[in-house]
Structure formats: C-alpha cells, structure tokens
Amino acid sequence: MKNIITINRQFGSGGREVAKRLADVLQIAYYDKELIRQIADKTNFSPEFIAETSETMNPYPLVFANTFAHTSLSPADTIQIAQTDFIKELAEKEDCIIVGRCANSILADTAFKVFIYSSDMEERIERCYQKVPNDREMPKKKMEKQILAVDKQRGKYHSFSTGQNWADMSNYDLCIDTSKLGVKKAVELIVVGYHLFFNL
C-alpha cells in the first residue's frame, strides 16, 4: 500500500488549489481531472458526465457495488464501480493525492484523509468570482446560494455512496479551515501531517 492523501473540500474553500500545491511540494501525482479522464477511458462515458455524477446523481451505495458487478448497471453505478476499482489500483501503485470521488471512504483505513473548508463565506464567494470572472455579474447572495447548493449535493452524493456524513470530521484525520490560515499555510501543515502520518 502506497502513501495516499485524500482531499475532500467545501466548494470555494481553496481545496483544489491546496491539493495541486501539495502535489508540487511533495512531488507526487495528483488525481482530480486525470482521475475522471481515466474513469472515462474505462467506462466510455464522457469526462463531463462523470464529473457531474458527484454533484447531481445518486448511484447505489458503494457497499452494494460488487453485488451488481455482473448485472445490468445504471451509468452511475458503472462509473462508481470503475472509480472504486481505479482508486484501489492507484493506492497499490503510487504515492499520490486524490481529490474527492469518495476516496476517503474507499481508502478509509490506509489513506491520510484531509478535509479543507472555509468558515469565511465572503472569501469563498470571492474565490468563485476569481475562478470565473464572468460570474461577478451574479449577486453575492445568489453566489452564496450556489456555493451552499454544491456543498449540499457533494454531501448527498457522499452520504448515498458511502453511508457517511461528508461534513463529519470523524471521517477525516485532519480538517483545516483556510479562512485564517490561507491556502499556502494549509499546504505546509498537510506536508508535516503527511510525514508524521506515514512515519516518513
């Protein structure tokens, strides 16, 4: 088993940036869109469709995945089984960072599981505006509603797939608020945590 970091994150918390910087600092692979591309290759669904499943669809819970392995499967189930298999293969193959996709549950006993959040809604809104500048035309209140809706969907997908509460700290080894620490310091802290966790 390799040294895997899973990153789950609130929308607009800077979690994806944390994961990218972390991969740079630790010089290990980073699976986010690449993970989706690989699942697309295995399932023949489009990357866009796969990306959407974690925010809009409710596949069968992971615990039942094997039961359906040889039966006629819904697209969401096919994706989830391919994703579970691929994440387990990755964990045998190389040290890496995996963003989202229930990896914290799939590798619950072995990975270093990190959750990134931000208690500062203003900052989350600003981060979303910076990412998609055209969204600045959207009023802040509407953007806030959208941010909370994405979190809600992530939580729903996670709960339906794993039976776990996505926002419950007990599903992670380390939870960091980026609102005061910021992204760069969060990365420094995770680097230390990674070395401590895996006795490196």
Place this chain on the structure above:
Amino acid sequence: MKNIITINRQFGSGGREVAKRLADVLQIAYYDKELIRQIADKTNFSPEFIAETSETMNPYPLVFANTFAHTSLSPADTIQIAQTDFIKELAEKEDCIIVGRCANSILADTAFKVFIYSSDMEERIERCYQKVPNDREMPKKKMEKQILAVDKQRGKYHSFSTGQNWADMSNYDLCIDTSKLGVKKAVELIVVGYHLFFNL
C-alpha cells in the same frame, strides 16, 4: 492580544493530554483546572461546582451575559460571566492554552482554535479505563454510553452558551483525529500550526 490556543475535545480522545504536552513544548501557560480555580476565587463557588456546569447545566447564552451583569443572577450565569471576563483578561495578558469553557467562542476572532477527536471508540474506552483503573469493572458497552453522554452534554452546554454547534468543524481552525496520528504527533502538528497561524 496575545497568542492563544483554545482546545476543545471529545471525551476520551486524549485532548487534555494534547493540551498539557503542548504547553510543555511551547513553554506557555495551560489553563484547565487552574482556570476553574481562578473562577472559583472570583465567584465563591467551589471548583467542583464550576467544573460541573459545563457538563450538566444550561446557563443563559453568552450573548446575553452582559444584559444580566447587574441583576440577580443564577449561579450558572455568575460563573459564565466570570469565566468570559477571565478568558478575555487572559487573552490580553499572556500566551497560553485554554481547554474547553467555550473559549473558542469567546476568542473566536483571535485565538488559534483546535478541536481534538478520536474516531476509534475502542481507544477512547481504553483511555478512560487507564485514567480510572477501577472503571475496568464497567462493561465496555456501558463505558461507551458514558463517553457519548459526556460528549452530548458538552455539546449541549456549548450550544446553549454560544449558539454554536460544538462538533461543527467550522468553529475551529484545525481539527485532528488522534486515533491514527496519536497524541504526540497531534502535538507536533499543532506546534507547526501555532507558528504558522501567528506568523512566529
């Protein structure tokens, strides 16, 4: 304003040990029983009575504390006002670690707020047995029930006093699971976090 670390913790998670070791490593003061003793001095209630308020009583919410400052107060309110004042004074006076007593809410904007938990119930039970060896006669199931009951009361007290959810990560800058990392590594991580948070 000094550099304050607040530590909230699940019962049996090793949180108090984390706080003590942290004080040793950082060579700063540690307020837990000492905090209670000081509040006892100010209010003329016994330390035992004060310790109990956080686990059994529901004083008025902190936000109303000032409203009642010059009226006839219940014991729980008197304690809570003294505690709030004392924690605010401490934060002006010296770098220190404060365990529990809603300090994370009282110093929400300035302190480095840490929550210690453990996702391993077996370990929490064992920690409680080690602390009070006679309790080994108590069946594990009963001890588990007791552990969850203390957490529930801490949550209830915290929620009633501050309006916040005690177990919600968004009320903390850093949340650490001691079940895999252990107490010593949790301390190392908080030391790094402390230096990053306060730019030391």
